[in-house]
Amino acid sequence: MKNDIILSGVGGQGILSIAATIGLAAVSNDLFIKQSxxxxxxxxxxxxxxxxxxxxxxxxxxLIPFGKADLIISVEPMESxxxxxxxxxxxxxxxxxxxxxxxxxxxxxxxxxEEIKKIRNHIIIDADGxxxxxxxxxxxxxxxxxxxxxxxxxxxxxxEKALKKLFGKKGNHVVEDNLNALHAGRECSAGIRI
Amino acid sequence: MxxxxxxxDEAIAQAALDAGLSGMYAxxxxxxxxxxxxxxxxxxxxxxxxxxxxxxxxKTAIESALGMSYAGKRAMVAMxxxxxxxxxxxxxxxxxxxxxxxxxxVSADDPSMHSSQxxxxxxxxxxxxxxxxxxxxxxxxxxxxxxxxxELSEKYKLPVLFRITTRMAHSRATINLRPSLxxxxxxxxxxxxxxxxxxxxxxxxxxxxxxxxxxxxxDPLISKxxxxxxxxxxxxxxxxxxxxxxxxxxxxxxxxxEFPLLKISAYPFPKEIIKEITGRCNxxxxxxxxxxxxxxALRGILDEGIKIRGRLDGTVPRDGELNPAIVAKAMxxxxxxxxxxxxxxxxxxxxxxxxxxxxxxxxxxxxAIKPFGQGHVFSxxxxxxxxxxxxxxxxxxxxxxxxxxxxxxxASDAGLFPSVAVIGDSTFTHSGMTGLLDAVVKNSPVTxxxxxxxxxxxxxxxxxxxxxxxxxxxxxxxxxxxxxxxxTPLRKNYTENVRIMKEEFDYKGVSVIIxxxxxxxxxxxxxxxxxxxx
Numbered sequence: 006m007k008n009d010i011i012l013s014g015v016g017g018q019g020i021l022s023i024a025a026t027i028g029l030a031a032v033s034n035d036l037f038i039k040q041s042x043x044x045x046x047x048x049x050x051x052x053x054x055x056x057x058x059x060x061x062x063x064x065x066x067x068l069i070p071f072g073k074a075d076l077i078i079s080v081e082p083m084e085s086x087x088x089x090x091x092x093x094x095x096x097x098x099x100x101x102x103x104x105x106x107x108x109x110x111x112x113x114x115x116x117x118x119e120e121i122k123k124i125r126n127h128i129i130i131d132a133d134g135x136x137x138x139x140x141x142x143x144x145x146x147x148x149x150x151x152x153x154x155x156x157x158x159x160x161x162x163x164x165e166k167a168l169k170k171l172f173g174k175k176g177n178h179v180v181e182d183n184l185n186a187l188h189a190g191r192e193c194s195a196g197i198r199i
Numbered sequence: 200m201x202x203x204x205x206x207x208d209e210a211i212a213q214a215a216l217d218a219g220l221s222g223m224y225a226x227x228x229x230x231x232x233x234x235x236x237x238x239x240x241x242x243x244x245x246x247x248x249x250x251x252x253x254x255x256x257x258k259t260a261i262e263s264a265l266g267m268s269y270a271g272k273r274a275m276v277a278m279x280x281x282x283x284x285x286x287x288x289x290x291x292x293x294x295x296x297x298x299x300x301x302x303x304x305v306s307a308d309d310p311s312m313h314s315s316q317x318x319x320x321x322x323x324x325x326x327x328x329x330x331x332x333x334x335x336x337x338x339x340x341x342x343x344x345x346x347x348x349x350e351l352s353e354k355y356k357l358p359v360l361f362r363i364t365t366r367m368a369h370s371r372a373t374i375n376l377r378p379s380l381x382x383x384x385x386x387x388x389x390x391x392x393x394x395x396x397x398x399x400x401x402x403x404x405x406x407x408x409x410x411x412x413x414x415x416x417x418d419p420l421i422s423k424x425x426x427x428x429x430x431x432x433x434x435x436x437x438x439x440x441x442x443x444x445x446x447x448x449x450x451x452x453x454x455x456x457e458f459p460l461l462k463i464s465a466y467p468f469p470k471e472i473i474k475e476i477t478g479r480c481n482x483x484x485x486x487x488x489x490x491x492x493x494x495x496a497l498r499g500i501l502d503e504g505i506k507i508r509g510r511l512d513g514t515v516p517r518d519g520e521l522n523p524a525i526v527a528k529a530m531x532x533x534x535x536x537x538x539x540x541x542x543x544x545x546x547x548x549x550x551x552x553x554x555x556x557x558x559x560x561x562x563x564x565x566x567a568i569k570p571f572g573q574g575h576v577f578s579x580x581x582x583x584x585x586x587x588x589x590x591x592x593x594x595x596x597x598x599x600x601x602x603x604x605x606x607x608x609x610a611s612d613a614g615l616f617p618s619v620a621v622i623g624d625s626t627f628t629h630s631g632m633t634g635l636l637d638a639v640v641k642n643s644p645v646t647x648x649x650x651x652x653x654x655x656x657x658x659x660x661x662x663x664x665x666x667x668x669x670x671x672x673x674x675x676x677x678x679x680x681x682x683x684x685x686x687t688p689l690r691k692n693y694t695e696n697v698r699i700m701k702e703e704f705d706y707k708g709v710s711v712i713i714x715x716x717x718x719x720x721x722x723x724x725x726x727x728x729x730x731x732x733x
Contacts, residue, residue: 045229045314051549066449072535
């Protein structure tokens, strides 16, 4: 088993929470893991990515080679396209449809979505809208994780447990909000054949 | 054994705690910051009485750690690579004094300059100071190495350099923990003159250092990390340093075992291990993260017909960090690739947070400086360096910590008027204060704007030693009180702030404008934690 995952977004959008959740779940499944993240200057509204590698064998490189990622999980649509050089031919791209516009030359959203639709395996969801509907408006990132969860080779329950552990300190309502978001996201990709 | 998922930085910190650390000293700097943060978050019950306050800069950090070592206890210092330049005086001379309790200096290099102004390789400093240098290849090795580094430090009475790079510092992996060791008791050096570097004493100690450096090459605590595994191939052997070894294993995949491989993770190493691999291969490819340190050493020693490939002959790019593709290409393996990035994807450089006080300060500054034209503003290292980018395009320099103040002085000496410095609060107490004293002593016509967000913002909001002290410091250094102006950088104060800046630009002496407003990120975090307590 090997899952090479690129997480992408804009600094401050919560991709490290997604990474931490998958990471905790991987440890509980006794998988080998390496997860490389970006700290420092880029976190100030710049593009950020995390390379997350799960395997039942030891993982050497902290970085995923080009063309080898099984999955891109993106909380921002334009950012999902930035990492296409890493995506394998059969890989999946799961992204939020809501743009984060903090640059003057942000391209038209419909053109971005057109590009995403050219990818063979893609899922585009309105994560923020779904999060709001689920009563967890701040958990759009976890909705995306839910939508991507069928493509992560781990029992879904281990992601639930990881969320409980990760957000437990912040109180029950935060845990519940995130679990709701995870389930709502999961439903978006229900029925998709892998 | 307990298993935990830790960043490389956190693994080093956890190892230091488990190895009986008594004092952690650091100034924040990407990618080293999380080492101190992790120590600060450790439980007092499990690891009691550890010193874990931020230092004002890397020099004060290393000297305090040397004091902790003098008193017989184990100490660690952590900084980013350019921090070691600031700490270099203490670092180089600590090799001559030697240590008493174990002392580890972690220097986190940033090849490809993700968050830095250069990509200097700290291994040069190891050789420069003649101290052992460790370079872990993965997070578990980093954890285990810290124990050996303390042991080696105490065995040779030498400080040990611990070199990591961005991908090691900021990548998580599972770590098997060891049982923790007790802290050392206070005991003073056996020789009361050990730390007194009068020339007569220093000369003797330097000879000892030179001979220790040769012994280190063969010490088992070093050689256990430099491992030769002999594959059958004769056409190409690999020397891989630190995390470069991972990229080799990734690229070679199942064929990795066929290559003669020398993995180097500790310095200095003996000539013999190099001959082991050069003796059986026609060509050697050297993979190292950072500068061609080992490659230059090999090319310098050997001119015996064997072909050396690496960063110096273009097989590997001369600059920038390694990655699996660069290494695969250097090995001649086929490269995989997904799809090109569509051309509509735009660059997204970092920018000021919405509601950032620096941004309001720059709005006022660009207006106030307008009559004088371009080229009058020197700046420094921090979030406010983003003032270089549009729409502000407000600063003309960013060199090293504190250089805004001193470059403004030099330019005013040359006749530039007005000459303005923009420096953050934490950067000011790191290295700006001494420059301000220079300005006061000769009454330079400069205006120093301290953009005070009451935190060390760029690295994630660590405590700033300047908080609440800036007016007193400037006044104590000798700036006249009527030229220490405190403003609040808010949009509603724009007109007044522009007026105050103009007044001080016109003044032909030293003035300081403290533009003070809490960092929006720390303010949000503070409010969240206050709410959750309620």
